[in-house]
Amino acid sequence: MAQSVSNDQQAGFLQQILRYIKKHPFKSLGWVFLAGVSFVVLLFLGTWAGAFGHVPNSNELAKLENPVTSTVYGSDKKPIAYFYLQNRSNIDSTQLNPYLVQALVATEDVRFYEHSGIDYRSYGRVFVKSILMQQGKGGGSTITQQIAKNVFGRKDLWLLSTPINKMREVIIAKRLESIYSKEELLLLYFNTVSFGENLYGIEKAAQRFFSKSPDQLNLSECATLVGVLKAPSYYNPRKNPQNSTNRRNVVLQQMVKNNAITQEEADAAKTEISLKYSPPEKNSSLSGYYKEYIRTEFNNWAAENPDPDGGIYDLEIDGLQIYTTLQPNIQKYAEQTMERNMVRLQKLMDQHWTSKTTDGGKEAFIANLMAIQPKIIQMKENGMTDEQIMDYWKTSKSRKYWEIGKGFEPRQQTVEDSIISSIVRLHTGILAMNSRSGAILGYLGGIDYGFSQIDNIKAKNQVGSTFKPITYLTALDQGIDPCDYYDNSLRTYSKYEDWQPKNSSGGYGGSYSLHGALTNSVNTVSAALQLQVGVDNTIEKARKMGITSEIPEVPSIVLGTANISLMEMVMAYASISNGGNKVNPYMIQRITDQQGTVLYEAKPKYDGGVASVASIKELQQMMGEVLTEGTGAGFSRWEIPYNIIGKTGTTQNNGDGWFIGASPEIVIGSWVGARDKRVHFEKTYMGSGANTAMPMVASMFKSLSSWRRPMLTNFEYARPYFPCPPFTDQVASEATNYYKTDSTYLEGLRIKDSLLRNPPIVVDSVLVDSLSFPEPVQEQAPVDQ
Numbered sequence: 001m002a003q004s005v006s007n008d009q010q011a012g013f014l015q016q017i018l019r020y021i022k023k024h025p026f027k028s029l030g031w032v033f034l035a036g037v038s039f040v041v042l043l044f045l046g047t048w049a050g051a052f053g054h055v056p057n058s059n060e061l062a063k064l065e066n067p068v069t070s071t072v073y074g075s076d077k078k079p080i081a082y083f084y085l086q087n088r089s090n091i092d093s094t095q096l097n098p099y100l101v102q103a104l105v106a107t108e109d110v111r112f113y114e115h116s117g118i119d120y121r122s123y124g125r126v127f128v129k130s131i132l133m134q135q136g137k138g139g140g141s142t143i144t145q146q147i148a149k150n151v152f153g154r155k156d157l158w159l160l161s162t163p164i165n166k167m168r169e170v171i172i173a174k175r176l177e178s179i180y181s182k183e184e185l186l187l188l189y190f191n192t193v194s195f196g197e198n199l200y201g202i203e204k205a206a207q208r209f210f211s212k213s214p215d216q217l218n219l220s221e222c223a224t225l226v227g228v229l230k231a232p233s234y235y236n237p238r239k240n241p242q243n244s245t246n247r248r249n250v251v252l253q254q255m256v257k258n259n260a261i262t263q264e265e266a267d268a269a270k271t272e273i274s275l276k277y278s279p280p281e282k283n284s285s286l287s288g289y290y291k292e293y294i295r296t297e298f299n300n301w302a303a304e305n306p307d308p309d310g311g312i313y314d315l316e317i318d319g320l321q322i323y324t325t326l327q328p329n330i331q332k333y334a335e336q337t338m339e340r341n342m343v344r345l346q347k348l349m350d351q352h353w354t355s356k357t358t359d360g361g362k363e364a365f366i367a368n369l370m371a372i373q374p375k376i377i378q379m380k381e382n383g384m385t386d387e388q389i390m391d392y393w394k395t396s397k398s399r400k401y402w403e404i405g406k407g408f409e410p411r412q413q414t415v416e417d418s419i420i421s422s423i424v425r426l427h428t429g430i431l432a433m434n435s436r437s438g439a440i441l442g443y444l445g446g447i448d449y450g451f452s453q454i455d456n457i458k459a460k461n462q463v464g465s466t467f468k469p470i471t472y473l474t475a476l477d478q479g480i481d482p483c484d485y486y487d488n489s490l491r492t493y494s495k496y497e498d499w500q501p502k503n504s505s506g507g508y509g510g511s512y513s514l515h516g517a518l519t520n521s522v523n524t525v526s527a528a529l530q531l532q533v534g535v536d537n538t539i540e541k542a543r544k545m546g547i548t549s550e551i552p553e554v555p556s557i558v559l560g561t562a563n564i565s566l567m568e569m570v571m572a573y574a575s576i577s578n579g580g581n582k583v584n585p586y587m588i589q590r591i592t593d594q595q596g597t598v599l600y601e602a603k604p605k606y607d608g609g610v611a612s613v614a615s616i617k618e619l620q621q622m623m624g625e626v627l628t629e630g631t632g633a634g635f636s637r638w639e640i641p642y643n644i645i646g647k648t649g650t651t652q653n654n655g656d657g658w659f660i661g662a663s664p665e666i667v668i669g670s671w672v673g674a675r676d677k678r679v680h681f682e683k684t685y686m687g688s689g690a691n692t693a694m695p696m697v698a699s700m701f702k703s704l705s706s707w708r709r710p711m712l713t714n715f716e717y718a719r720p721y722f723p724c725p726p727f728t729d730q731v732a733s734e735a736t737n738y739y740k741t742d743s744t745y746l747e748g749l750r751i752k753d754s755l756l757r758n759p760p761i762v763v764d765s766v767l768v769d770s771l772s773f774p775e776p777v778q779e780q781a782p783v784d785q
Contacts, residue, residue, distance in 0.1 A: 047167040053155050058175050060311040068319025074328045081291050083315040090191045091203050095215045099222035101186055102260035107251050109143040117144045117173035143189055148172035150192040196232025211276040220269040223251040237273050245273055286335050288449025297588050323590040325439035334430045334442040337699040339405045342447055346426050353424045354682040402451045424679050429456030429566045432668045435574035437604040438583035457566045464560035464649030465521045466658045471558040472518050474533045474541045476615035482515040483724035485732035486525040501527040511735050515622045516726025519630035530558035544610045546571035546582055570669040577662035580616040581606040620645050621717045634690055638698040640705050642712045654680045654687025659694035663712045668697045723749050
């Protein structure tokens with residue numbers, strides 16, 4: 001009833017407005033015009049004041065002409081990376097071809113030398129012809145405004161993006177015109193403008209398309225490159241030569257119209273575009289991943305800490321010194337083990353990949369790939385036979401293939417081979433973090449930044465059984481004992497759409513203690529435990545440990561169905577290894593300016609407790625068993641003289657492999673998988689986290705354990721074992737009480753305790769009680785040099 005009254009009131013109000021408009025049309029139009037003008041003025045003032053994002057001031061803009069490189073240092077204070085203004089090289093005024101200037105002014109801004117940054121006549125033309133008459137006569141941006149867009153980009157502000165960005169560029173353009181001469185602005189434009197193909201600056205563009213320096217370009221070539229600027233992809237002279245030729249001719253005619261050249265000169269330049277294309281050299285690089293992480297962390301800091309003039313610090317022009325927590329040796333370990341293991345795994349994947357999730361299997365998957373290739377579609381449209389298409393599909397020739405650590409290398413491949421090798425390509429991420437402070441010690445977001453810029457430390461993937469410790473910690477905090485038993489029964493949960501969690505081993509029966517279930521990653525027990533402790537409680541625990549990704553409110557989260565980033569999982573494990581404190585990851589330790597003044601210094605602090613100390617200690621010991629007796633028992637092959645804890649993770653169909661290991665001081669995690677989850681390893685032993693991710697983490701811990709001044713120490717437990725076996729043939733209701741009360745079993749534990757405290761010593765083949773001998777004299781440790 002109330003809703004109906006409200007609707008009637010709204011309808012009545014609208015009718016009153018319509019009656020007023022009919023009675024006072026001109027006055028209504030005036031009010032609308034006044035409201036529109038007021039809105040635009042307020043929007044402009046808000047933009048000028050920085051309400052929609054920072055607008056660089058004159059001091060910041062003055063740095064554009066001579067930007068200073070910022071240097072990044074590792075924890076040893078040695079340079080590891082640099083930041084500079086875009087991926088470009090600069091030319092000076094002597095290298096700027098006059099034809100380039102004439103072509104640009106003629107096509108982009110004919111009144112460039114007359115206005116002071118804003119061409120009001122062009123805006124009037126845009127308003128009348130483009131908006132009122134809908135004739136689409138282009139924009140009204142000047143060259144100076146385009147510099148603002150080239151250097152500072154545009155912001156996504158939903159419906160108001162276009163007007164606010166235009167206003168922002170107007171403000172920046174007026175400031176630029178007050179700082180630089182027209183010649184300096186032209187040089188700045190040509191040094192910052194994008195030509196597509198990740199090319200910035202005229203020098204790189206001239207070299208890429210014509211293998212010349214800018215001052216060597218002829219009239220036709222200058223007009224071609226200026227023509228590209230209107231739409232770099234559409235007018236790309238290599239990919240779309242006809243479009244580029246047409247646009248080049250338009251530029252030449254504009255130059256004639258602007259009296260820059262004669263018609264005869266223009267006609268002579270309208271020849272076929274002759275490229276001398278220099279393909280980009282994609283260099284193998286691993287530093288790009290941590291550079292982008294540093295950039296993001298820096299920008300977040302800079303947004304909240306303006307410089308003394310009220311501007312925003314800029315990595316690419318301010319010449320700052322960025323000191324990071326990256327440990328060069330640990331970073332090197334990550335890069336070396338990645339290259340070694342990913343080459344091994346890729347060979348295995350190439351030979352043993354499958355696609356069980358595709359209806360029809362591997363063969364159907366390949367057929368589907370073939371059917372969607374543009375070239376195949378075009379061949380079919382042109383009436384080519386199946387035999388001709390298959391001949392194209394199976395023809396082998398030398399094609400480029402990305403080799404880890406090398407870049408593109410020639411490889412004899414068919415079209416089918418080339419496409420499949422791209423689909424089955426394995427990727428990885430490796431992250432090492434100080435578990436006590438959150439300092440990032442090693443950061444490797446992928447197999448090669450030159451090949452893929454996706455950061456697999458930030459990317460989200462199904463986490464598999466690496467999520468289980470979070471559920472088990474929730475259980476321990478609720479008072480569930482590591483020696484409580486659960487039946488290993490195959491159950492169907494009708495309440496959850498007949499969910500039936502199965503063990504990867506296929507074995508059922510008997511019962512597992514809580515610690516035994518985690519050690520052996522038993523899904524049946526883990527599912528029952530998840531239902532017992534509550535999904536909401538587990539999600540709350542995950543949030544406390546630093547996981548912010550969406551977690552579905554279903555019990556299957558214990559099996560790792562949630563998509564979570566490696567960064568978040570390593571954070572969560574850090575809170576386990578450090579004794580129960582949440583930490584926040586960071587990489588920037590200190591920032592100084594060119595004079596050495598400290599602008600920022602990190603002050604890491606714990607961000608609250610995640611569980612009781614007793615629960616954390618019990619979980620640490622349970623996760624230690626994983627690597628000595630459970631799914632991660634292969635870890636012992638590396639013979640690391642520290643009791644590392646950890647957990648493996650493998651998702652359904654072996655699509656993702658995980659492993660996260662930890663000492664009290666450091667956590668190292670890794671993920672391995674293909675981008676396309678329809679392809680995966682044929683067998684679990686190949687695609688499991690124990691085979692894909694664990695070797696890389698174990699290798700890094702092995703290297704760390706060899707340091708003369710060890711970073712690693714051991715976890716300490718109340719007793720070296722749990723007072724109950726991990727598995728028993730008894731049902732859970734009998735096993736729990738039996739191992740807590742059976743006198744024979746308890747006596748066996750007392751004997752075991754005694755032997756561990758006083759191990760026997762063999763002397764001349766005779767077993768002697770060690771208590772009868774004095775304590776041996778400790779040898780003096782060698783002095784570290």
